[in-house]
Amino acid sequence: MKQTELSIAITGAGGAGVISVGELLLQAWAREGGRGLLRKAFGPQIRGGESAALLKLTESERYTAASAYQVLLAFDWNNYTRFGDEIKLAPGVIVFCEDAGDVPESVLAAEPTLVRLPMKQLAEAAHDDGRVNMLALGLLGQLMGLGEGSLVELALQKLAHKPAAYQEAAEACIAAGCAQQLDCSVQVPAPGVPGGWYISGNQAAGLGALEAGIRFVAAYPITPASDVLEWMAGGLEQLGGNLVQAEDELAAINMTIGAAFGGVPSFTATSGPGLALMTESIGLAVASETPITVLNVMRGGPSTGIPTKSEQSDLNIALHGLHGDAPHLVLAPLDIADCVYTSAWAVQLAQHLQTAAIVLSDQFIGQSTAVITEPVRCAPLAPPVSCEGGDNDYLRYRLTDSGVSTMAVPGDPGLRFTADGLEHNEQGTPSARDDDHQQQLAKRARKLNAHDYGDDWARIDGEGSLGLVCFGSASAAVAEAAELLAEQGVACRTVSLRLLAPLQHGSLTAALADCERVLVVEQNHGGQLYRYLRGQMDFTQPLHSYARPGPVPLSGAAIVAALAEVSPA
Amino acid sequence: MNEPIKLKAKDYKSSVKPIWCPGCGHFSVLNALTKAFAGLGIDKDDTVLVSGIGCSSRLPAYVDSYGFHGVHGRGLAIAQGLKVARPDLTVIAMGGDGDGFSIGGNHFLHACRRNVNMTYIAMDNEVYGMTKGQASPTTPADWDHSKLTPHGPGVRPFKPAALALASGAPWIARGYSGNPNQMARLIAAAIEHPGFSFVHVLSQCITFCPEQTDWKAVVHEREEEALVDADEAAQLFLHEDGFQTGVLYNAQRATWPPSVPEPQSTDITRGFSV
Numbered sequence: 104m105k106q107t108e109l110s111i112a113i114t115g116a117g118g119a120g121v122i123s124v125g126e127l128l129l130q131a132w133a134r135e136g137g138r139g140l141l142r143k144a145f146g147p148q149i150r151g152g153e154s155a156a157l158l159k160l161t162e163s164e165r166y167t168a169a170s171a172y173q174v175l176l177a178f179d180w181n182n183y184t185r186f187g188d189e190i191k192l193a194p195g196v197i198v199f200c201e202d203a204g205d206v207p208e209s210v211l212a213a214e215p216t217l218v219r220l221p222m223k224q225l226a227e228a229a230h231d232d233g234r235v236n237m238l239a240l241g242l243l244g245q246l247m248g249l250g251e252g253s254l255v256e257l258a259l260q261k262l263a264h265k266p267a268a269y270q271e272a273a274e275a276c277i278a279a280g281c282a283q284q285l286d287c288s289v290q291v292p293a294p295g296v297p298g299g300w301y302i303s304g305n306q307a308a309g310l311g312a313l314e315a316g317i318r319f320v321a322a323y324p325i326t327p328a329s330d331v332l333e334w335m336a337g338g339l340e341q342l343g344g345n346l347v348q349a350e351d352e353l354a355a356i357n358m359t360i361g362a363a364f365g366g367v368p369s370f371t372a373t374s375g376p377g378l379a380l381m382t383e384s385i386g387l388a389v390a391s392e393t394p395i396t397v398l399n400v401m402r403g404g405p406s407t408g409i410p411t412k413s414e415q416s417d418l419n420i421a422l423h424g425l426h427g428d429a430p431h432l433v434l435a436p437l438d439i440a441d442c443v444y445t446s447a448w449a450v451q452l453a454q455h456l457q458t459a460a461i462v463l464s465d466q467f468i469g470q471s472t473a474v475i476t477e478p479v480r481c482a483p484l485a486p487p488v489s490c491e492g493g494d495n496d497y498l499r500y501r502l503t504d505s506g507v508s509t510m511a512v513p514g515d516p517g518l519r520f521t522a523d524g525l526e527h528n529e530q531g532t533p534s535a536r537d538d539d540h541q542q543q544l545a546k547r548a549r550k551l552n553a554h555d556y557g558d559d560w561a562r563i564d565g566e567g568s569l570g571l572v573c574f575g576s577a578s579a580a581v582a583e584a585a586e587l588l589a590e591q592g593v594a595c596r597t598v599s600l601r602l603l604a605p606l607q608h609g610s611l612t613a614a615l616a617d618c619e620r621v622l623v624v625e626q627n628h629g630g631q632l633y634r635y636l637r638g639q640m641d642f643t644q645p646l647h648s649y650a651r652p653g654p655v656p657l658s659g660a661a662i663v664a665a666l667a668e669v670s671p672a
Numbered sequence: 673m674n675e676p677i678k679l680k681a682k683d684y685k686s687s688v689k690p691i692w693c694p695g696c697g698h699f700s701v702l703n704a705l706t707k708a709f710a711g712l713g714i715d716k717d718d719t720v721l722v723s724g725i726g727c728s729s730r731l732p733a734y735v736d737s738y739g740f741h742g743v744h745g746r747g748l749a750i751a752q753g754l755k756v757a758r759p760d761l762t763v764i765a766m767g768g769d770g771d772g773f774s775i776g777g778n779h780f781l782h783a784c785r786r787n788v789n790m791t792y793i794a795m796d797n798e799v800y801g802m803t804k805g806q807a808s809p810t811t812p813a814d815w816d817h818s819k820l821t822p823h824g825p826g827v828r829p830f831k832p833a834a835l836a837l838a839s840g841a842p843w844i845a846r847g848y849s850g851n852p853n854q855m856a857r858l859i860a861a862a863i864e865h866p867g868f869s870f871v872h873v874l875s876q877c878i879t880f881c882p883e884q885t886d887w888k889a890v891v892h893e894r895e896e897e898a899l900v901d902a903d904e905a906a907q908l909f910l911h912e913d914g915f916q917t918g919v920l921y922n923a924q925r926a927t928w929p930p931s932v933p934e935p936q937s938t939d940i941t942r943g944f945s946v
């Protein structure tokens with residue numbers, strides 16, 4: 104059954120309070136039991152550039168970006184038009200705008216219902232310090248059927264640290280917006296059960312890490328990962344851990360390794376350029392078998408690329424960026440709620456297998472905020488076995504069947520060793536011998552390959568002769584595509600990979616056994632997942648690629664259209 | 673607790689045989705370090721030596737403590753992460769002049785600035801020894817022994833002590849590989865200093881810079897107390913000959929991280945509830 108969705112875009116200059124309107128609307132909506140997603144889009148400017156709060160109100164928690172907006176509130180036209188065709192308007196869109204000035208042709212083309220109001224004037228009439236954003240909150244709240252009381256309460260919470268005049272102005276403007284006579288209406292999705300969480304993917308990834316035991320973070324600020332760190336700084340203080348703002352990513356990754364060597368579960372977060380700087384030392388973590396987790400919130404690349412917008416183009420560097428043979432873990436959370444799960448799972452795996460885990464989130468799920476049911480948590484892995492040995496006979500890198508050897512930490516009596524990025528023997532003593540190298544390489548590969556990852560390696564849905572394979576945040580768009588295809592009578596099996604390395608060949612082959620053709624979906628230009636799968640596995644069925652780079656989010660409709668092109672039914 | 677057994681310097685050495693050339697100054701640093709440990713009665717299990725890459729960075733494996741031999745230039749970062757996460761440990765970072773002042777230069781500046789309670793021993797032989805004798809950031813501008821820079825590097829060498837002071841290091845000493853007894857005293861004092869302590873060691877490379885044997889004629893011990901005034905220290909470090917040994921600067925400064933108030937709640941999910 105087709106579910107009701109309502110998409111609302113609010114655009115204006117950065118600093119004008121556009122994002123606040125979106126946040127408050129979604130929070131008030133969530134209180135009513137509503138479900139929804141707030142995506143944030145920014146231009147590159149720090150302040151004064153274009154800014155958009157992109158709301159999608161839904162009945163389910165499967166959150167894709169909206170493909171077209173039924174409501175637009177533009178503070179001004181200049182900032183709206185800077186987004187180009189990134190914000191598509193649905194036919195008959197309701198457009199709130201100032202009553203002065205020409206409406207752009209691109210907007211008129213959607214045959215909008217125009218609600219032209221002197222918004223600035225109305226805000227100033229409501230209060231001397233009145234601002235358009237709080238008036239907009241009232242207008243859109245009224246349209247969504249939200250109570251004025253709830254909007255005011257949430258706004259005042261947000262403005263608690265501001266002067267009293269700001270708070271009075273906000274209250275007056277929200278009231279004016281709510282009281283404005285509107286001659287239009289929208290159909291809002293049916294609310295669910297009140298409650299749940301209001302959380303961003305970046306916060307969720309930070310939360311998963313802390314819940315899995317992370318007590319040390321070192322990192323260097325980078326868009327769009329900084330808000331992971333900002334949230335974790337507070338969380339770590341609550342839990343008695345430490346966060347170091349390092350001088351660069353080289354320091355960040357090495358501080359993380361140092362703390363982990365000390366037995367404190369350690370974590371860093373970065374984005375593409377930062378990951379590139381960290382790769383040498385991620386190899387050190389692999390060679391010295393020091394457990395670390397690196398969250399990489401992907402953005403448009405290469406180089407500085409498009410820092411504020413999403414892309415899945417760091418798969419190659421995450422998989423293949425380390426020099427030497429350096430087996431490690433690569434994971435990807437599938438949605439905002441799954442950021443809690445996958446981040447925690449990555450930390451546990453890294454700790455258990457004494458290696459580096461790279462977690463590939465992205466700007467879309469990282470910086471979007473959603474209303475979700477309290478997420479499922481990852482069950483803890485068995486605690487590590489205690490160390491054996493004593494003075495001068497402890498083998499830190501002992502060759503075991505599982506490949507995992509016990510890890511002593513400084514302070515453990517009598518188990519002293521020197522961890523080393525140089526190849527070493529079982530004791531940890533540097534060695535350039537052939538047998539040591541073969542054995543240690545095999546040990547480090549074995550421990551990853553021998554581990555039983557259970558059913559968490561992917562999320563698998565549906566049955567059908569068409570297979571759709573993706574990783575990470577593409578999952579929601581793929582699910583949307585499967586739904587659209589079902590309406591056309593095409594049954595799909597979807598496989599969203601959560602564990603990318605080590606690739607679960609056998610499980611993936613089995614999951615696709617009934618598929619006569621497979622489409623690999625990803626948000627990048629080079630078909631990185633497609634090529635990885637092609638290189639790793641023999642597929643019995645034709646394998647096709649749909650690789651669409653950012654910044655426009657993946658959508659089910661675009662996937663269906665691409666399928667018709669590359670693999671007509 | 674049992675009465676701790678008093679260990680001798682040699683008891684702190686591991687069974688791993690150094691790869692250094694005969695006559696290398698780093699042997700002397702190893703002896704001085706273990707002597708300092710013996711003097712302080714350091715607990716081997718609670719001590720970690722951390723290094724980067726280079727001849728001197730091999731030292732952790734030669735000491736019977738915990739150790740971490742990392743990648744080039746990043747020893748200070750590993751050591752700071754370790755000490756912040758495990759303040760109960762004695763953490764000593766070490767490495768050479770290329771490791772610390774070139775590839776790891778930024779970490780050196782920020783370690784001085786951050787002032788985590790740990791010690792950094794830079795074994796300065798003014799040359800890249802492990803890669804067979806190229807100029808480092810402390811090599812004299814006219815040193816023409818390397819095929820890589822046949823006319824000398826032509827660049828003014830760094831003054832590590834001046835850099836450390838300018839970056840905020842609160843405690844600066846200089847030792848010389850020809851005087852391991854003095855160096856042991858300096859290292860012991862550095863470990864005991866509550867904050868980031870920087871020991872700059874003139875550690876000769878007999879293989880690539882045989883002229884450094886002349887250092888013994890020019891090295892001179894500081895007779896006065898260490899300077900406590902940063903202005904006076906700046907004058908000293910900018911204008912000295914670089915061969916003065918001893919504790920040169922000793923100031924007190926708050927260490928990092930500072931203590932934070934007790935959290936009111938450990939429930940980190942509370943803020944997410946609708």
